[in-house]
Amino acid sequence: MFDVIIRDASLRFGNHCVFEKLNLTLKGGKWTCLLGGSGVGKTSLLRLIAGLPAGETDGKILCQDGFPVSNRIAWMAQQDLLLPWFTVLENITLGQRLRRSWADMLKRRPILPPEVQDKAMSILEKVGLTEKAHVLPQTLSGGQRQRAALARTLMENRPLVLMDEPFGALDAITRLNLQDLACELLKNRTVLLITHDPLEALRLGHDVYHLRGQPAQLTDAITPPGEIPRSLEDNSLMALQGKLLDRLRHESLLEPLAGEQ
Amino acid sequence: MKDSIKPFVVLFGLLVLWHTLVIAFDMPDYILPSPVDVAKSMAENASLLWEHTLVTLSEMLLGLLLGVLLGIVLALVLVYFAALRPWLLPPLLVTQAIPVFALAPILMLWFGYGLTSKVVMTILVIFFPVVTCCYDGLRHTHQGWLDMAQTMGGNRFAILRNIRWPAALPALASGLRVAVVVAPIGAVVGEWVGSSAGLGYLMLQANARLWVDQMFAALTVLAFCSITLYYTTDRLLRRFIPWQPETSQE
Ligand SMILES: Nc1ncnc2c1ncn2[C@@H]1O[C@H](COP(=O)(O)OP(=O)(O)OP(=O)(O)O)[C@@H](O)[C@H]1O
Numbered sequence: 001m002f003d004v005i006i007r008d009a010s011l012r013f014g015n016h017c018v019f020e021k022l023n024l025t026l027k028g029g030k031w032t033c034l035l036g037g038s039g040v041g042k043t044s045l046l047r048l049i050a051g052l053p054a055g056e057t058d059g060k061i062l063c064q065d066g067f068p069v070s071n072r073i074a075w076m077a078q079q080d081l082l083l084p085w086f087t088v089l090e091n092i093t094l095g096q097r098l099r100r101s102w103a104d105m106l107k108r109r110p111i112l113p114p115e116v117q118d119k120a121m122s123i124l125e126k127v128g129l130t131e132k133a134h135v136l137p138q139t140l141s142g143g144q145r146q147r148a149a150l151a152r153t154l155m156e157n158r159p160l161v162l163m164d165e166p167f168g169a170l171d172a173i174t175r176l177n178l179q180d181l182a183c184e185l186l187k188n189r190t191v192l193l194i195t196h197d198p199l200e201a202l203r204l205g206h207d208v209y210h211l212r213g214q215p216a217q218l219t220d221a222i223t224p225p226g227e228i229p230r231s232l233e234d235n236s237l238m239a240l241q242g243k244l245l246d247r248l249r250h251e252s253l254l255e256p257l258a259g260e261q
Numbered sequence: 262m263k264d265s266i267k268p269f270v271v272l273f274g275l276l277v278l279w280h281t282l283v284i285a286f287d288m289p290d291y292i293l294p295s296p297v298d299v300a301k302s303m304a305e306n307a308s309l310l311w312e313h314t315l316v317t318l319s320e321m322l323l324g325l326l327l328g329v330l331l332g333i334v335l336a337l338v339l340v341y342f343a344a345l346r347p348w349l350l351p352p353l354l355v356t357q358a359i360p361v362f363a364l365a366p367i368l369m370l371w372f373g374y375g376l377t378s379k380v381v382m383t384i385l386v387i388f389f390p391v392v393t394c395c396y397d398g399l400r401h402t403h404q405g406w407l408d409m410a411q412t413m414g415g416n417r418f419a420i421l422r423n424i425r426w427p428a429a430l431p432a433l434a435s436g437l438r439v440a441v442v443v444a445p446i447g448a449v450v451g452e453w454v455g456s457s458a459g460l461g462y463l464m465l466q467a468n469a470r471l472w473v474d475q476m477f478a479a480l481t482v483l484a485f486c487s488i489t490l491y492y493t494t495d496r497l498l499r500r501f502i503p504w505q506p507e508t509s510q511e
């Protein structure tokens with residue numbers, strides 16, 4: 001599995017500089033977690049990596065193996081982005097629909113060949129949504145919607161997965177379950193996960209970074225010991241969480257002071 | 262009370278009110294005939310009314326069909342060919358700035374006194390709401406969906422078909438509802454300016470002869486057609502856009 005290297009990434013909106021000359025390496029097959037306060041530029045960084053439009057950007061995204069990063073990314077946004085007019089199954093196979101060419105359509109090739117359909121159903125089974133395959137998303141609960149979004153991400157089967165606070169709006173128990181599920185299903189993929197929650201970052205991240213300041217800077221990586229998902233009973237994890245929380249809190253206390261100067 | 266019968270109750274109430282007014286103010290027949298007189302006239306002239314209704318209805322439906330198609334095509338062109346936008350918008354606005362009444366004689370001149378000129382009039386009054394609503398709907402696709410489609414490597418047509426188009430349907434539906442309501446204006450104005458058939462023509466003839474009850478009969482049929490058309494369209498739209506959010510429940 002290849003590393004993804006972000007070199008000298010810069011982003012500005014007019015004269016508001018979000019970050020400048022940011023360097024980050026996402027280790028191949030590992031989870032990198034990114035913490036940071038609201039509005040610091042986490043989503044913007046993710047969009048920049050995904051090649052989505054945002055402000056004036058600069059910098060390079062390189063893959064260790066030399067191939068371009070485009071078409072190797074699955075993106076899971078802050079919202080689940082399920083399309084309300086498609087059933088769950090149709091939603092998770094959206095990529096197949098969107099990549100259908102004119103030729104496919106004219107030759108009336110099926111949108112979902114049997115093997116794709118089988119794969120989709122097996123993924124739905126893994127996220128526990130088999131029964132919901134043929135219903136519209138509006139009938140799903142928040143946790144189920146997020147699982148459907150996860151299934152859609154898995155269906156894309158890309159080596160690099162970018163996730164923007166995917167579990168942010170869920171209750172604590174559902175969130176833990178989904179974290180475990182995501183860990184299991186995204187094993188051996190390069191994952192960049194953005195989160196507000198230090199515990200989530202420490203549980204899931206092989207490397208945990210903290211983005212802070214203005215223009216935003218990355219702190220050195222914290223590398224908690226052990227395999228992911230880490231157990232919550234681990235005392236060293238709790239100690240680390242305390243430290244991180246402290247850091248996050250002081251950041252928000254210091255921010256207004258820095259602004260006054 | 263069931264929603265489906267409410268319009269009929271309102272209609273009945275209005276009829277009662279109308280009748281009461283005629284009796285209370287002792288209205289002469291040639292100013293305001295009573296609903297009973299109108300009903301009588303409708304019964305007597307049933308086949309005549311039917312014949313002319315078919316003419317007006319076909320003008321309206323044909324105009325609606327072509328106007329909606331034209332509106333959708335134009336909206337797609339406006340969205341996908343940004344370079345054409347500044348060229349297309351002014352003439353589009355001009356067609357709406359000139360009242361249809363003023364255009365009608367010219368259209369008669371160009372398209373004759375038959376069906377074509379009325380269909381063109383109908384198209385002229387309806388395609389603007391369709392274009393603006395459809396264009397608005399297509400332009401305001403949720404950015405997140407488009408971003409996701411981009412990371413998935415979707416092609417433009419597939420994105421239109423699977424995301425932008427369905428997302429624009431609720432807006433297009435609003436445009437269609439307006440179009441259905443104003444379509445009779447185009448057809449009837451066309452008939453007033455020059456025609457030999459249709460409910461508008463019938464009204465004009467009856468008016469000249471002071472057959473006020475027949476005039477009202479034609480008017481009633483016209484209103485009935487419009488209302489039926491509106492409710493049918495509304496029903497169909499709800500059926501085909503079941504995901505449309507409806508937040509104002511009671
Ligand atoms: N389209 C835009 N135009 C102007 N400024 C923008 C735009 N998008 C983001 N910003 C600014 O860039 C900064 C970073 O935004 P970003 O969405 O990356 O924050 P975030 O770290 O993801 O926050 P949150 O945790 O609340 O999601 C913010 O200050 C925001 O105001």
Ligand SMILES: [Mg+2]
Nearest residue numbers: 042043078164
């Ligand atoms: Mg964000």
